[in-house]
Amino acid sequence: MSSPRALLIAEAANPEWFSVPLIGWSLSTAIAKETDAHIVTQIRNRDAFLRAGLREGVDFTAIDSEAVAKWLWKLTNLVRGGQGIGWTTETALASLTYPYFEWLVWKQFGPRIRAGEFDVVHRITPLTPTAPSSLARRCAKVGVPFMLGPLNGGVPWPTEFDRERRREKEWLSYVRAAYRLMPGISQTYRHAAKVLVGSRFTLGDLPAKHRGKYIYMPENGIDPQRFWQTVQPRADGPLRAAFVGRLVPYKGADMLLEAARELLRDGSLTIDIVGDGPMMDELRASVLEHGLGSAVTLHGWVPNEKVQDILCQCDILAFPSIREFGGGVVLEAMALGVVPVIVDYAGPGELVTPETGFKIPIGTRTEIVAGFRTVLSRLAGSRFEVHERSEKVRKHIQDEFVWAVKARRVVALYASLAKPRVSRADVRVTNPLEGAP
Template identity: 40%
Template sequence: MTLVIRRENEEAVRRRQAPFRAIEVVSLPWLDRIYEWFFRRIFKNDYRSQVLTAFNYVFCLAFEWCAWRQMRTRISAGDFDVVLRLLPISSVLPSPFAFFLHRGSVPFVIGPINGGLPWPASFSQADKQKEWISNIRNFYRFLPFARSTYRHATAIIAGSSQTYAEFATYREKLFFVPGENGINPSLHASGSRSSPLSDKLELIFVGGLVPYKACDLALRAAASLLRTGRASFTIVGDGPERASLDQLAKSLGIEKDVVFCGMLPHAEVMRRLGAADVLVFPSIHEFGGAVVFEALAMGAVPIVVDYGGPGDIIDSEVGFKVPLTSEADVVLQIDEILGKLARDPDILERLRQQGMRYARKRLSWNAKARLMSQILMWTVGQGPKPDLRPSCPRVLCSQNS
């Protein structure tokens, strides 16, 4: 495999010493300087900004145009069997490579792509977070290369059921591989506890303290159990909602049982997940949900809403997901689940073991790579078409399990 990257990513990629046949670097010094200035000064280093995604359009086209000029002679000479566009993940950022390649013999594959998750109605968290540009998202379909990207692609890999539905027109070449994240196998070694579950339920929330992560719903849902003294709650993460969440904990009378840890190194976050019983993560607008992958791997049973990435990953064999109906209903349902787990720790232990096994066998980077390989082999006519659809139960387990 030959990897084509921007100059700014070269050092990090080479440091990993991955077994690439070659690493091709595309240098755009003047464009990179413009992007860096806008990112720091205008977007305030906010990677979550939807406006930033739209702003990236010109820079992505410029990179791929230069990459094409740099690689087209070798592509035309047959040096490569397939071109895979892995990044960016956003489905609204097209690739001119599909247009450049469609008259030749080298197939073009894009994905996993994600995004386009509608903001749920009647949630105050959405009202706080939603950006104006989401109202005109579908305008991207009229941008140069937007339609040709998917029309000329040999295979499209969707990272969520929502994205799969958006591109259902191309179902004959569309594949569903949930989440653009994976689990590092090294996480599993520390995922088994040496001591049995205690009488006190250890709850954890991990994520940015921003409105759409809905940590406020998690606190409200856990409040009744926390007030009985049968649970404690650890909040890992920081953000603009920190002060209001701290005030909410006080108003609910649970401040003594809630610990705000702030930002922590990744290794420490994994340790905390490994010590927790339940991940309470009712995010209302989550595309991938890497923390859900990590919670499963480390033995924390996830409670999520059945919407977006987490809803695609969790089922009744490894955790809980509640319908995204209303704030009050989400709080009530999570409250009932926590009460049930506190009364019957055997349920928790069964889900924990099954979740760790599921993460180890089906959510690792190696498992994801096997699925991607099956898709790529099909595109070049060297393997059967894999059946990867949202309707398939446990889609990650459906191939060679």
């Protein structure tokens, strides 16, 4: 039997961006290397696809939904409260434009789906479980399996960090559960054949009556061509820690500096902070106030391809973020052999095990700072705990989270859903007189 033919819907997919678009690009193109697949994306990604060497009309199709999308994008920038904040608002407004995109997809590909040209239709992005899909019902009606995911989002804000929630202008997060009342949500999950689910929280948040359709698969992955270096454990000198992320309150770079202050002063620890954001001036002032300049490097924004150069000079990733859906930066550090020290909540808490890193229980700010201080002090005095995990963490990522590995698992699901299809090579033409007396 030949490999399944898949139509991949990745409205957000772009190798030159980050977050959801990078996931959409990485998973869809990895799947396309494992089976016969055609990717459908939004027109704004077209040039990046072409620069990456994909052929329009052969490997991918770009759908122009800008007649609606561009106006909602302008509205989003007006109401979200600032660049890089108000993500729940952005997701909610984007969900208003997505049905038009899917309508255009069906208009162009519906006849081919009805004709049986594809064995499965898989919507990879949006990742949010709050975006309904009319394609689920349409595909079910013509007998073509429809898949969703990996879906993730809506991780609750820890109650101890409501101040940070308000600073992020996450007003809609207070009423997020209302998405279940949106038209089309219920029928989306009813008609889907399988749903990939990117987090334990989302797994518990989706309609329980369809539990048999859900398959747990964290949405982030690793491209070995982007993260190919390996950290070289060091026996002497200070313990070196890295923080990578936006400099906003809930990511916790300020908590890290507070927890590590005495270790930084006495030369037991150094910290490389990679990223930029509204807290940069606050962090810079804290470094100066406490005399930490020789032990803390504020790199600012660094191109993606250069981040691994910094990480590979470090022993640990110290990441006190209290609300991460997927925790992509944690995977990236682990892929290099950098051992993670994280808050045990949401995405990072699901990715890190006691064998591969260190987890600080979620709690108040004071409790998290104290937890990081304890672990950092212990590791600064004993490199063995870091070194014994470094190789384990690299192997774990290679075995479970490389995009090619994940793509093969998805294609196996396609094969289990697809109706048996016989290729021409499998057909044996027989002589009607063969065997006649």
